[in-house]
Amino acid sequence: MEPLLKIKDLHVDFLSYAGAAHALNGIDFELFPGEFLGLVGESGSGKSLTANSVLGLLPRKNAVIAKGSILFEGEELVGKSEREYQALRGKKISMVFQEPMNALNPAFKIGSQVTEILKLHQGVTAKKARTEAVRWLARVRIPHPEEIMNVYPFELSGGMRQRVLLAMALSCGSKLLLADEPTTALDVSIQAQILRLIRDTTDSLGTSVLLITHDLAVVAQTCQRVAVMYSGNIVESGPVSNVLRLPRHPYTKALLQALPHLDGPIKALQSIPGTVPNLLTPPSGCRFHPRCSVAEKRCQADRPKLLSVAENHYVACWRESHHV
């Protein structure tokens, strides 16, 4: 099967007075039609940056795609003009963000914000757009959608706003949904509802999802495949069951050990020593080596490639794949 999204050797640099920070340091992954892929990692590992690069939403002044390619439906996105991106956004690729509280324009009613996109991308009349909008609000399980059309965002809860944003993102038939920590700002009970809603809705539409999160539990609940990011690299990827149960990369292992368990003996939480590296002066070789408990000499010298260790399971670690 042809991948819907294929990212190859993507490098994104942030330009600052202190020099260029290599925030994405050559990442590769593929996303297939209808697939639900989780992208996990610490803050600053480059998860959101990856999603923003796909949609051409990098801050124009100081971030550049230095190298690499982003293929969507076989079409190169890197180097597209703002106008070309506009035609893609909301229509073929959509995005929902972390903060539903501020993601809707406070000055306009819900109805006006949902119909605006429908009118823009589908060229339908105002009346048709309204019926469509109500249908979409109902589809994301908003009660009394007709009434919700006439309220302002501040009158809705965070969960309701995220539903509205999801309806907006999916309403024009996007094939790819980039969900950037869509539930992080919501409380736990609402989180599960929204995740289920995203999964059910995209399932029935056949939309692929790239779910960005730092929460491994969320990945376990919703994703089929997962890619783990560390400091601008993908260090491990594969089916969720493999990666979470039989992690191969020392970073993934350490992340999983840092999770609290409700069952089993009570013990102090394990944390990963050290901090996320400074992107202006990243460690040589494998960027994880200063924090890695099993690092060897060559981990300092050379960067390991992402190589297969089992079916569909890839790891970038000298100790795992390369000596096979």
Place this chain on the structure above:
Amino acid sequence: MNTSKFVAKRLGQLVLVLLGVTLVTFLVSHVVPGDPARMLIGQRADEQTLAAMRQALGLDKPVWIQYLNYLWGLIHGDLGTSIRTQRPVLNELLSFFPATVELTLFAMGFAVSIGILLGLLSATFRDTLTDHATRILAILGVSTPLFWLGLMALLLFYKYLGWLPGSGRLDPLINPPTHITGLYVVDSLISGDWIALKSSILHLVLPSLCLGYIQLATIARLVRASMIEVLELDYIKTASANGIPRSRIIYRHALRNALIPTVTIIGLTFGELLGGAILTETIFAWPGMGKFVVDSISFLDFPAIMGFTLVVATVYVLINMVVDLLYPLLDPQIKGVH
């Protein structure tokens, strides 16, 4: 609280504000050295005539009686009699009011439209040549003294280039249009008097541009700052991610929200211009309230000065009330929160 209650409350506050204003103006006018009675009858009049004049003006009574008399008159719509012209202050002010309103409206129209436009340009093309040019223009605006700007404009456009008239509201040879509103532009439009229309518009150009320039600068700077702030917000990113074109994001999604703080300033500006037209009216010999009050000041015509202050204060409070009533239309979150 509903709108009518809000208006009633504000009108109640207006009464208090005006009471305060009368107290201050009254006290100030009685502390300032100078005797209006003496001004009126001249330096050579004898003591007897002076005493008679003081009695006629009510200046012989204790100050607090004078103040109560003044308030009593105000309640009955009597702002006193102008010492200089010997006519009721209210009539005088009413006859000069339209000229000032017309000048202020034109200055405001200029300042608001161009100010918002420049602010938008500046924010959209942030840190480019357009932005720098606009900001320099704005800084010049807030730092140029009005009297200097007015004189330079007169020298250039009236004296040397001769493109625009330099004083008054109309050419002396043209009859004013039929009095309907007192605004010459409106009146001549209504009565179809095209000659008076052209002349009155030409006469408005220099004074209203000079008067509006400072406010234009303030508005441009404010719009720039709030646009830049709004453009960084999450909902702008949502709009971008949904494929809404940048131009539409700017003029629909961002501007609408950036205008909320601007409306406050526009309201204050209007009041400021009404009261602040004094310099402009003097430079351009514009027969408005400002010119009237300057003439009154040089004559120590206290009833006239106090009347003018009262009118400006009233307009100020009323405009701020209108601004507060406008907020819910711009920002739905304020609805019913007054």
